[in-house]
Amino acid sequence: MISVEVTNEDVRDLSAEIKNLPGALFGASSPLLRPFLSRLEELLPPEKRGRGDNYISSTLKAHVEVVVADEGYIRVESEGRAVEITRGELAAVLEEKFATLDHQSLNLPGLLFLQSGPVLQACTLRRLDKDHGVKVPGGRRTHRYVFHTTVVSVKADRDGVRVGFDLDRLPNLTGDGASEGASGSAGPGP
Secondary structure, eight states: OEEEEEOHHHHHHTTOOOSOTGGGGGOSOOSTTGGGHHHHGGGSOGGGOSSOHHHHHHHHHHHOOEEEEOSSEEEEEETTEEEEEEHHHHHHHHHHHOTTSOGGGOOHHHHHHHTSOHHHHHHHHHHHHHHHOOBOOSOHHHHHHHHHHHEEEEEEETTEEEEEEOGGGSOOOSSSSOOTGGGTBOSOOO
């Protein structure tokens, strides 16, 4: 297990700006939290409620103060209010829509991180390399696979986004019994 922390300084190093680091986890259009938008709407100030799902999902970016995710739940906080979405609740929604999927292997933190914006993902890749010498091969599909598979925890607040990785979850690509993640390289090989 390894972890990295992305701060505003990391974002500035990419000549980018994220006004609210925890909100960066809501930077893409992933459908992960869409079934729970009515609950997440309660995190918005009263004057910003009642405007529809698209407005809620885009407005959350500015108002989320803390996000915590692990294998059991995702917790989102704002202005003293919190919404918790459990693994069981998400699995039930997915079971209804995609009955043939194996929901026992559902990786909540990985799915949450996949809905983050490209700047946060790029900063995370840079921190993985800088802090741990882990180089993830280029390509959006490879990055999505690595994030979905290996992100085991996410904790975000105004100071930074901390992402925990379990690189042993990557397939063994060396053929010698050692995981690629353990040798400093991550992701599918040729």
